[in-house]
Amino acid sequence: GLGAMGAAMGLLSRGASLAEVAFRRQMLMSLEIPSKDYAYQWVMQWMVANRIHGSRHLGVETTYSKDAAGRQMAAFDFIPSPGRHWVRWRGNFILVDRARETKTVDMSTGAPWETLTLTALSLRPHVFQ
Numbered sequence: 001g002l003g004a005m006g007a008a009m010g011l012l013s014r015g016a017s018l019a020e021v022a023f024r025r026q027m028l029m030s031l032e033i034p035s036k037d038y039a040y041q042w043v044m045q046w047m048v049a050n051r052i053h054g055s056r057h058l059g060v061e062t063t064y065s066k067d068a069a070g071r072q073m074a075a076f077d078f079i080p081s082p083g084r085h086w087v088r089w090r091g092n093f094i095l096v097d098r099a100r101e102t103k104t105v106d107m108s109t110g111a112p113w114e115t116l117t118l119t120a121l122s123l124r125p126h127v128f129q
Contacts, residue, residue, distance in 0.1 A: 029122040035114040043116060047096075048077040050089065057081045082114070095119040 033040050044061070059081040065073050082100045086093060097117040104113040 027122055028119055030117055030119045033116045033118075035111070035116075040114075040116060043118075044079055045077075047087075048079060057083055057085065092120055 033043055048061075057080070058078045061077045061079050063075045063077070065075070067073065080096050080098050082098045085096045085098075087096055088094070095118070097119070099115045099117070101113040101115075105111070
């Protein structure tokens, strides 16, 4: 009795984990962009321009520029802070996962290595195009 119930629960647990793996492989698609890639800054600026960011956890990115007269100006953009954020864009839910490596540093800029991963349902493949 009790042993059979334990075995059934083990099989049920294993079946649920296999179903989750199958769901992730078949129903979700991800786009991973490392911070060293040129597309990283473009995607971050696109999210700023389209106001796509996690509404509760934000970071700020400051951009300095000089005009012809030599005056310096600063612009501030809100970007998703490191972590996981759910956003909605054109009716699609997208999981934005911004991961920062604390031990690895980009030698050219001195900035920590980051990866931006966008995940959406694969039923709408046009989301990343």
